[in-house]
Amino acid sequence: MTDVTTGATDAASAASLMAKPEPQKNTNSPWPGPPGMIPVTNGQADDANIHARAYLDSLLVEMRIIDAVEPDLATEIIGKKYTSPMTLAAVSHLNKVMPDKTRKPMQEKVQAAKKLGVLNWIGMEPDDEYAEIVEDAGPTVRIIKPFADHEQIYQEIKTAERLGAVAVGIDIDHVPGTDGHYDVVDGIPLGPITAADLGEYAAQTDLPFIAKGVLSIQDALKAQEAGCAGIVVSHHHGRLPFGVPPLAVLPEIRDALKGSGMTIFADGSLMSGYDAYKALALGADAVLIGRAILPELLQDGSKGVEKKFAQLTAQLREMMMYTGVSDTSSFDPTVLRRV
Numbered sequence: 144m145t146d147v148t149t150g151a152t153d154a155a156s157a158a159s160l161m162a163k164p165e166p167q168k169n170t171n172s173p174w175p176g177p178p179g180m181i182p183v184t185n186g187q188a189d190d191a192n193i194h195a196r197a198y199l200d201s202l203l204v205e206m207r208i209i210d211a212v213e214p215d216l217a218t219e220i221i222g223k224k225y226t227s228p229m230t231l232a233a234v235s236h237l238n239k240v241m242p243d244k245t246r247k248p249m250q251e252k253v254q255a256a257k258k259l260g261v262l263n264w265i266g267m268e269p270d271d272e273y274a275e276i277v278e279d280a281g282p283t284v285r286i287i288k289p290f291a292d293h294e295q296i297y298q299e300i301k302t303a304e305r306l307g308a309v310a311v312g313i314d315i316d317h318v319p320g321t322d323g324h325y326d327v328v329d330g331i332p333l334g335p336i337t338a339a340d341l342g343e344y345a346a347q348t349d350l351p352f353i354a355k356g357v358l359s360i361q362d363a364l365k366a367q368e369a370g371c372a373g374i375v376v377s378h379h380h381g382r383l384p385f386g387v388p389p390l391a392v393l394p395e396i397r398d399a400l401k402g403s404g405m406t407i408f409a410d411g412s413l414m415s416g417y418d419a420y421k422a423l424a425l426g427a428d429a430v431l432i433g434r435a436i437l438p439e440l441l442q443d444g445s446k447g448v449e450k451k452f453a454q455l456t457a458q459l460r461e462m463m464m465y466t467g468v469s470d471t472s473s474f475d476p477t478v479l480r481r482v
């Protein structure tokens with residue numbers, strides 16, 4: 144049976160699939176490629192994904208069927224129109240994991256997003272690979288790592304501008320490493336991002352700037368102060384041990400940013416259209432779908448993603464109809480009951 148938390152096909156691999164890179168514990172991972180390339184979970188209480196899943200499953204839904212009609216999923220995100228409030232998350236490094244070197248999952252994902260008319264995100268790829276991946280792409284947000292070398296950040300912002308990104312940002316939640324020091328990714332040292340840094344990056348570019356990995360009102364307000372156009376409420380598939388479920392903090396962040404005009408994205412274990420519905424009902428303007436599309440992407444490329452996305456869309460539409468939500472600006476958190 145497929146596990147709704149992870150998309151994995153049995154309980155053992157479900158427990159092993161999410162969260163922090165744990166190369167030595169990757170034996171049950173269903174992903175191809177070198178151990179640790181695609182994050183897996185330790186399945187313990189410190190794994191924030193466990194709590195994200197439990198929180199999502201504790202949210203039940205009232206029915207408001209009288210007067211309900213088929214919903215319209217068209218959504219404006221930072222001034223551009225898309226067919227859905229569901230976007231394809233940054234899931235980097237995938238071209239390296241495929242044993243079949245003729246396959247390019249990063250490009251396949253970009254093409255699926257374009258075909259579907261949804262926003263796509265690109266994460267940590269070197270600028271030259273990023274350029275190849277987004278050749279002939281639809282709208283893309285480029286997320287840059289919090290490099291210790293700030294010059295590299297400025298350079299990557301410039302490349303994103305040149306390549307026509309619709310927004311640019313930093314995954315600010317990728318500063319700490321599991322050794323208690325600043326993380327190092329692909330041999331590149333990461334470093335702290337101060338509020339002043341964030342303000343400078345946001346001011347440097349005409350593109351909307353996004354802070355990805357906000358999980359408190361404090362950081363949300365700092366991002367606002369820094370001039371960010373948007374935030375992603377996220378713990379980056381459980382980088383933070385014991386991380387609070389993004390959906391648990393989303394409503395208070397939404398309230399804190401009320402009237403700011405900022406776009407609020409959310410992600411974290413959204414494995415179905417029903418999960419996406421809950422994030423949207425709790426105040427996300429749009430959601431990022433990452434691991435829910437990974438098995439299909441790696442197995443069947445663009446077509447697999449399109450098929451999975453159609454399933455997520457059907458679930459989102461079904462839930463919107465049952466709850467009388469006719470369009471993506473009409474979500475109502477009072478429909479949800481926590482049990």
Ligand SMILES: Cc1cc2nc3c(=O)[nH]c(=O)nc-3n(C[C@H](O)[C@H](O)[C@H](O)COP(=O)(O)O)c2cc1C
Pocket residue numbers: 180181182232233234235236265266267268286313314355377378379380410411412413431432433434435
């Ligand atoms: C294989 C993989 C690579 C990722 N790489 C990046 C990255 O480079 N930059 C980034 O901001 N997020 C990255 N993420 C995090 C996702 O964008 C997303 O925040 C996270 O997976 C939570 O969403 P999900 O539960 O739908 O997967 C990555 C996720 C995965 C699974």
